[in-house]
Amino acid sequence: MKLLTTTNRYYLILVLVLFALGTGVLYVGIQRALAEEVDEQLLFHRDYLRQRIRQAGALPSMTNPNELTISKSVRPPGLGDTLIYDPVERTLVPFRQVSFAVELHGQRYGLTLRKSLIETGDVLEVVLTVMLTVMGGLLGCLVLLNRWLSRWLWAPFYRTLDSLRGYRLQQPQALELPATPIDEFSELNQALAQLTQRVTADYQALKEFTENAAHETQTPLAIMQAQLEQLMQLPELPETAAQPVHELYRATRRLSRLHQALTLLSKIENRQFTEARPVQLDGLVRDKLGQLQEFLEAKQIEPELQVAAPLSVAMHPALADSLVSNLLQNAVKHNVPGGQLRIRLDAHALEIRNTGLPLDGDPTQLLGRFRKHNAASDSPGLGLSIAQQICGLYGGQLRYTFTPDGAWHTLRAQF
Amino acid sequence: MKVLIVEDEAPLRASLLDFLRHDGYVCETAESYRQAHEKIKLYQYDCVLVDLTLPDGNGLNLVRTLKADKSEAGVLILSARDGLDDKIQGLELGADDYLAKPFHLAELNARLRAILRRRQFQGQRHLAFRDLTVFPDQALVLVHEQPVTLTRKEYDLLLFFLANPSRVLTKEAIAEHIWGDAADMADSFDFIYTHLKNLRKKLQDAGADNYIRTIYGLGYKLVTED
Secondary structure (H helix, E strand, O other), rough: OOOHHHHHHHHHHHHHHHHHHHHHHHHHHHHHHHHHHHHHHHHHHHHHHHHHHHOOOOOOOOOOOEEEEEEEOOOOEEEEEEEEEEOOEEEEEEEEEEEEEEEEOOOOEEEEEEEEOOHHHHHHHHHHHHHHHHHHHHHHHHHHHHHHHHHOOHHHEEEEEEHHHHOOOOOOOOOOOOOOOOOOHHHHHHHHHHHHHHHHHHHHHHHHHHHHHHHHHHHHHHHHHHHEEEEEEHHOOHHHHHHHHHHHHHHHHHHHHHHHHHHHHHHHHHHOOOOEEEEEEEHHHHHHHHHHHHHHHOOOOEEEEEEEHHHHHHOHHHHHHHHHHHHHHHHOOOOOOEEEEEEEEEEOOOEEEEOOOOOOOOOOHOOOOOOOOOOOOOOOOOOOHHHHHHHHHHHOOEEEEEOOOEEEEEEEEEE | EEEEEEOOOHHHHHHHHHHHHHOOOOEEEOHHHHHHHHHHHHHOOOOEEEEEEOEEEHHHHHHHHHHOOOOEEEEEEEOOOHHHHHHHHHHHHHOOOEEEOOOOHHHHHHHHHHHHHHHOOOOOEEEEOOOOOEOOOOOOOEEEEEEEOOOHHHHHHHHOOOOOOOOOEEEHHHHHHHHHHHHOOOOOOOOOHHHHHHHHHHHHHHOOOOOEEEEEEOOOEEOOOO
């Protein structure tokens, strides 16, 4: 909900309460003032009548029964309320009356003066009409004011928001925020500028660290590997030394590949792969299957590729490559001779199903780092972790399921 | 063949020098950006091996200088920075190839030869080895002037051996040369064995000697003479 809408909501509640209260008070006040005025007039009229009767020595001749009744029976004197049926409007109309007695020629007469009261409903109507008109006007003005406020007053805020949305950590130029005369917004902009500077510096440091770590590790490994290779060329190398030298050489390769995989993982985690363009995964799958042809043939696996819909994902080409080859290599490596490999692509997912040995252990652990089917294998067991990280980087998900019936392993990369 | 090795790590520089000299190249070395810059400005090389991370500068600038001078030299980038950007940038600047450290020396040799072959053997592009002649452009292999039909993998394998005569090639180096990324698939070593067996058989059937020897515990070697 927008800030202004929220403020308006509270404002509206306050206005409603005030107006209800005001309407009530106004209604009661008007009613009371009117009643007092009527009483005053009745009493004044009574005094006037008494005086006239005393001076004239006769009762008033023509009287409207609704305004004055004269009877010989004397009512208790004082003010009171009554309802009289109005034959024209066919309703009972409220009246205020005052009863008093006069003595004329030794005879006591009871006189009652009446005055019609304006109907309560009418008063309420007037009050509500006035109040609602004012309230409506106020709300209308409020909406207009808000529209103006959000357009002009909040404009710097939205500009800041736009620059933030467009800001990429990897871009070389700093975040540029427009200057604004409003203190709150300029403070916000300052704080944001400082924050992004710090974050950029951290990011840069992290990036350099990964690159330096790669360089500092791979260089000695390169020296070791080159020296070992040269050692292996020596004709005088005794056979007893050949085996250990070769083992050293293999271990060097293994260490180097492990380090490459870890560097790749941390680079994905640091979001250092910014370039992305649409990659057609079906084409990539076909390419990779071609590269694995020999391994497939050796295990007598006939891959089945089903493309329900071409899947195109915007990603870094090298990562797309790594994702597909890791998944396919995994499906071939852990397949059984004469097994099956089914690849299905639809508009949102790449699904790779392969037969294999029954799964031992926790299926949720399979995507973890350093998970290996065969502990003695040279591969560091990071392939599926890398695939999972790549999916995650592009807002997707990699899910593993195992179907005991037929020992099917399914890896589904959902985008 | 004159090659300049630009590498700041002394042991690696020594290995490269030793290896390439042994292979018959005339080599010079530079251990810093400044030295390398001076040498490429003064002398002509057939190929320059450039390490990107030098203590006093970025190797990519050497590539820029070479290209700006319209040098004939081939450029092979060697980098320990596992940067895809470096690779793309390097190749865009006009480098011929890119090799990430650590690399197999045999692989370096194969790439170096490919660069030199592309740049130099205008007209007579063929490799001769004992009774074997290979025309890489046409993927044609002749034994005693008679063509031999090889599969793609057997052919790649043969070229890799021809680039590295008299050298022990480890199975790892061969596997990575042939399959790249997929080299650590479990059966790749068995495949090398199978391909080699077929290759040897085809060559011997055509009347060639058996030049590809198994070196126990290490790998294989193409022997120049018995």
